Amino acid sequence: xxxxxxxxxxxVATTVAPAQAQTTYYVRGGVTWSSDIVRDVFTAPVxxxxxxxxxxxxxxxxxxxxxxxxxxxxxxSTASLTTTTPSIPGSDIDQGRIWTLGALVNMxxxxxxxxxxxxxxxxxxxxxxxxxxxFAQGGTMRALFGAGMDYQLSDGRAWNPVVSLRYxxxxxxxxxxxxxGFGLEQGVNRISLSIGVRRGSR
Amino acid sequence: MNTRALLATxxxxxxxxxxxxxxxxxxxxDLYEFRQILGPGDTxxxxxxxxxxxxxxxAKDTLNLPLHVDSAIAVWQRQFLYHEFTGERVQDSxxxxxxxxxxxxxxxxxxxxxxxxxxxxxxxxxxxxxxRVLTPxxxxxxxxxxxxxxxxxxxxxxxxxxxxLGHALGILRHSSNPLDIxxxxxxxxxxxxxxxxxxxIMYHWPMNVTVEP
Numbered sequence: 001x002x003x004x005x006x007x008x009x010x011x012v013a014t015t016v017a018p019a020q021a022q023t024t025y026y027v028r029g030g031v032t033w034s035s036d037i038v039r040d041v042f043t044a045p046v047x048x049x050x051x052x053x054x055x056x057x058x059x060x061x062x063x064x065x066x067x068x069x070x071x072x073x074x075x076x077s078t079a080s081l082t083t084t085t086p087s088i089p090g091s092d093i094d095q096g097r098i099w100t101l102g103a104l105v106n107m108x109x110x111x112x113x114x115x116x117x118x119x120x121x122x123x124x125x126x127x128x129x130x131x132x133x134x135f136a137q138g139g140t141m142r143a144l145f146g147a148g149m150d151y152q153l154s155d156g157r158a159w160n161p162v163v164s165l166r167y168x169x170x171x172x173x174x175x176x177x178x179x180x181g182f183g184l185e186q187g188v189n190r191i192s193l194s195i196g197v198r199r200g201s202r
Numbered sequence: 203m204n205t206r207a208l209l210a211t212x213x214x215x216x217x218x219x220x221x222x223x224x225x226x227x228x229x230x231x232d233l234y235e236f237r238q239i240l241g242p243g244d245t246x247x248x249x250x251x252x253x254x255x256x257x258x259x260x261a262k263d264t265l266n267l268p269l270h271v272d273s274a275i276a277v278w279q280r281q282f283l284y285h286e287f288t289g290e291r292v293q294d295s296x297x298x299x300x301x302x303x304x305x306x307x308x309x310x311x312x313x314x315x316x317x318x319x320x321x322x323x324x325x326x327x328x329x330x331x332x333x334r335v336l337t338p339x340x341x342x343x344x345x346x347x348x349x350x351x352x353x354x355x356x357x358x359x360x361x362x363x364x365x366x367l368g369h370a371l372g373i374l375r376h377s378s379n380p381l382d383i384x385x386x387x388x389x390x391x392x393x394x395x396x397x398x399x400x401x402x403i404m405y406h407w408p409m410n411v412t413v414e415p
Contacts, residue, residue, distance in 0.1 A: 038225060039224060039225060039227070040227040040283070040284075041227045042230070042402065042403055042406030042407075043403070043406050043407055043408070044406070046284070046406065048284065083284040083285070085406065091252070092252075093252055093284050093285055093286060094285070095284060095285055096285070129285075131276075131279065132279040132280050132282060132285060132288075133282070133283060133284060133285050134283060134284070136280060172225075173225065176283070177225070177283075180228055180283060180398075181227075181228030181229070181230075182225055182226060182227060182228060183225070183226035184223050184224065184225050184226050185224075185225055186224050186225035187224055
């Protein structure tokens with residue numbers, strides 16, 4: 001009776017061991033800058049933009065070859081949201097706090113010994129104050145394109161420090177904006193800088 | 203596919219996205235006059251400044267007036283896209299920017315009257331047209347025409363509370379369209395798109411009134 005179990009154990013061990021060696025996990029924390037998410041015009045242009053957002057990233061990469069990996073990166077951030085009439089000093093209106101949750105399926109590869117590029121597609125969900133304002137009819141889920149670079153500061157330890165720079169792009173609109181007559185969507189650029197640790201090395 | 207090809211593909215995709223046109227704001231062209239017109243080329247424009255938000259309302263605790271004021275605050279808040287107006291009800295009238303009571307106004311100067319089938323109302327805006335200084339608190343008066351507990355009277359209170367709060371927010375005139383809540387004899391239960399356009403433009407219009415602290 002022990003022989004089948006031993007065989008199964010051996011099979012699992014031989015299958016999982018190389019996969020584990022080629023799988024890396026990471027967590028990072030940083031900040032994200034965003035461009036305007038809404039541009040409007042009353043008697044003068046009015047812009048709405050998130051403030052610098054503390055952001056958490058977590059992800060996993062699976063090696064496809066010696067140079068390329070495929071992975072999934074999740075992110076969560078929160079920021080204040082402010083509406084401003086740039087032509088009127090001190091016209092800031094606090095819109096409350098917004099939250100974003102993102103998921104990005106990405107490809108990555110080596111650029112240099114400790115430097116890797118990354119690019120992918122995913123989704124980004126916004127939520128915000130629903131009593132009134134642009135989120136009055138709820139949050140919104142947007143398609144996301146992202147790219148970036150990771151620089152691993154050291155190698156060979158269980159957890160290795162890494163610095164990451166990310167850029168992503170999406171087009172923003174909410175049901176409330178559509179209901180109030182807005183057409184098209186606002187292109188939004190975001191840049192984040194983060195630092196964290198990566199388990200596993202390449 | 204090598205690294206260069208991957209990066210080139212990603213870059214091309216990004217350029218395609220960036221080439222898309224950005225959001226287009228609504229025209230908001232369908233609105234009515236909200237300014238007080240003193241003469242040709244002589245107008246008064248008023249809205250509460252951002253540093254007064256949330257605007258403080260006090261309602262006399264009778265005939266469900268606090269409920270109607272709460273409802274009217276919520277209705278007007280929803281008309282704004284960027285939280286230009288937020289309001290809250292306070293417990294002490296001494297703290298209020300706007301006071302709502304049951305009854306008829308004691309005078310007639312600076313008063314905007316409104317009436318519906320089952321009730322009538324007025325807003326007394328203490329605004330000096332010469333100095334262009336507004337002295338809070340503003341006063342809203344709501345009075346029943348019939349028994350105050352009748353459902354028709356309570357429904358009327360709800361409508362005129364929204365109407366009078368519209369004046370208190372800065373709409374210094376009446377709409378000429380009976381489908382607007384700011385029509386002098388309001389019959390609709392909610393602000394129209396024209397009401398919404400009007401308050402949204404009004405809160406971004408340069409004002410020439412000073413609000414006393």
